Amino acid sequence: MLRSAVGKRMFASVAAAEKVLPKKYGGRFVVTLIPGDGVGKEVTDSVVSIFEAENLPIDWDRVDISGLDHEEGVQAAVDSLKRNKIGLKGIWHTSAADQAGKGSLNVALRKELDIYANVALFKSVPGVKTKIPNVDLVVIRENTEGEYSGLEHESVPGVVESLKIMTEDKTERIARFAFDFAKKYNRHAVTAVHKANIMKLGDGLFRNVVTRVGEQEYPDVKVGSIIVDNASMQTVAKPHQFDVLVTPSMYGTILGNIGAALIGGPGLVAGANYGREYAVFEPGSRHVGLDIKDKNIANPTAMILSASLMLDHLGLSTSATKISNAVHQVIAEGKSTTPDIGGSASTTEFTQAVIEKLASL
Structure with a gap:
């Protein structure tokens, strides 16, 4: 475990x-x-x-x-x-x-x-004083696409287009990694972090694929989803409600900084x-x-x-x-x-x- x-x-x-x-x-x-x-x-x-x-x-x-x-x-x-x-x-x-x-x-x-x-591990360290004790949270982040696809260009002077790439194949891959991780180390829940209320296609795909993989292939692991801004607030206020968070690239970076602050620093x-x-x-x-x-x-x-x-x-x-x-x-x-x-x-x-x-x- x-x-x-x-x-x-x-x-x-x-x-x-x-x-x-x-x-x-x-x-x-x-x-x-x-x-x-x-x-x-x-x-x-x-x-x-x-x-x-x-x-x-x-x-x-x-x-x-x-x-x-x-x-x-x-x-x-x-x-x-x-x-x-x-x-x-x-x-x-x-x-x-x-x-x-x-x-x-x-x-x-x-x-x-x-x-x-x-994979980033955010676990309270005995001897380090923090405001919230006993934090034990894992953030698993997709590394190769999303906002960090690295595809940007200036279409006309003063107008920059940045492409956020989300694919079903790579989302399935990171979802299975997260659920396999949860099973192997006796973690009981995987939560997908997204912004599907606004980016309905890209982040909607991420949320839906993680949910489908969890429900169909890992029935013994609880699957959930949460909007990234709420995830940030909830992680600061009540980090113990989360076990494994699986995220597209940028959201994992944001939550990683929050997690670092919770346990005492980077x-x-x-x-x-x-x-x-x-x-x-x-x-x-x-x-x-x-x-x-x-x-x-x-x-x-x-x-x-x-x-x-x-x-x-x-x-x-x-x-x-x-x-x-x-x-x-x-x-x-x-x-x-x-x-x-x-x-x-x-x-x-x-x-x-x-x-x-x-x-x-």
């Missing part, structure tokens, strides 16, 4: 989204490491240090896109992931000014590899992205941290827990659980926590505290 930050054998075969991953000689895994922008290098360095201290069988294939243009950066990441099948990734920053007309790096990567399912949210051939693990809340870059105060918890999900995915479940437990114990003790959750420790001090806790477990 998925009631911890890592869960048991996380997403091992949810919706047939993964294939067996190849091992390097000697039983070691090669994993693509994409530090990303902002605090990405600092928090991925934290993971590298912890893995080294635990002597885990992971070899990193590092892809740093600094200095590369948009297409070169995406292609370098795609080439590495095609070799390795699995990656750990920081958040890429897409500047509206710098990337005008080119689109998001993150969206381009997902579309190129058809990494269609984003530095605590584990996440992953899945396709049929590739899996990329990254923090579940999409905050780059440009304002705190190189200050050594970023909270690496989200990245460490995402890396623990990756270990579970690779079958290294004992190590995944051990690392997750160490992180939660360090936070619960409150002696080496970062400023975002009320402490004064640096990123490296928090990382060292986790390493020391691992040694004592």
Whole structure:
């Protein structure tokens, strides 16, 4: 049952989204490491240090896109992931000014590899004070279409057309992923988030397909639907009424930020992205941290827990659980926590505290 930050054998075969991953000689895994922008290098360095201290069988294939243009950066990441099948990734920053007309790096990567399912886990962390306790919510977001289809053009000067693409096939795919996830981890309800009262065709299709798949194929899982603006209000006021929310691309981003605020901030949210051939693990809340870059105060918890999900995915479940437990114990003790959750420790001090806790477990 998925009631911890890592869960048991996380997403091992949810919706047939993964294939067996190849091992390097000697039983070691090669994993693509994409530090990303902002605090990405600092928090991925934290993971590298912890893995080294635990002597885990992971070899990193590092892809740093600094200095590369948009297409070169995406292609370098795609080439590495095609070799390795699995990656750990920081958040890429897409500047509206710098990337005008080119689109998001993150969206381009997902579309190129058809990494269609984003999963973000919003669970209260003992030791972190929040207004609403005991939050335990999953947001599953379709990664490849909707508002993030990336299809925009200026038809005449001053008139921009942005295409929101919704297809039955991809909606069925993400719906089955969400219901399979719910069944596998003893989640009892899946709620489709939409705006079908206004976008009757596109969002109407999403709502109707999720409802049909749930009622016809998963009778033991409760299926519901909710308009996105009401979903936002209800998630803030009464998050416990929801179990798994399944959304088109943009709505999941919005609800993800709400979920992060509920549990104490983006530095605590584990996440992953899945396709049929590739899996990329990254923090579940999409905050780059440009304002705190190189200050050594970023909270690496989200990245460490995402890396623990990756270990579970690779079958290294004992190590995944051990690392997750160490992180939660360090936070619960409150002696080496970062400023975002009320402490004064640096990123490296928090990382060292986790390493020391691992040694004592």
